[in-house]
Amino acid sequence: MKLAVHAYAELAGWPDLVEVSPSCGTGRALATAHGEIIHFHSDHDVDLHLTVRAIRRFQEHLDATRAIRVVDGSPWVTVRLDTSGDIHLLTTLVTLALQAHQAWPDPGDAPHSTCNDHHSAAETQYLSGG
Template structure:
């Protein structure tokens, strides 16, 4: 079983999440009653909807994580699942995503279909550090 398949199986057991077809049409998705929250696009990449507010609040931590990729202007973050620890990070961020949806409901803050799968992910600290 791939890391992504293992993570999807674990998250699908959470009571607030259900499997669904992703709006982008690629892979599998998990959704809440309020919309899609995760897209599993491949055996090693997952897009997670965090909201712009959560990304701003935790940006320093997100950019420090080597498994996380950010796309400017996107409310989705991409996680590269290379090792088991990346699944633990995904579980933590999925929990954060669920909590932010409950704690900070913002009018119009609905996941857009434009997950990061069709966009170019960048790692801001790599750009600053030159590598």
């Protein structure tokens, strides 16, 4: 089973998440009462609306993880699913994202914020672990 399909199947069963059409028009998406939170764009790339505040708060940890791509100023991070451990990372980050959307609402994290799928490769960078 492809990793993204496995991750989607697991997360779609969570009580706080429902399937929606992705606003970017690519792939599949899950949302909360606060808006879209996860976009599955391919067999390997998943965008997660983590929030700007949570990204700032956990920047050091995100920087240390090769599977995470951060786009400056974006409330979304991209998780690259290459191993089953990356699914565990994604589910941990989804838990963090759910908490961030409920506990730390931030005006800069409007639900209409564009996911990273629309950013060009020149604007993004997979972090090299340090």
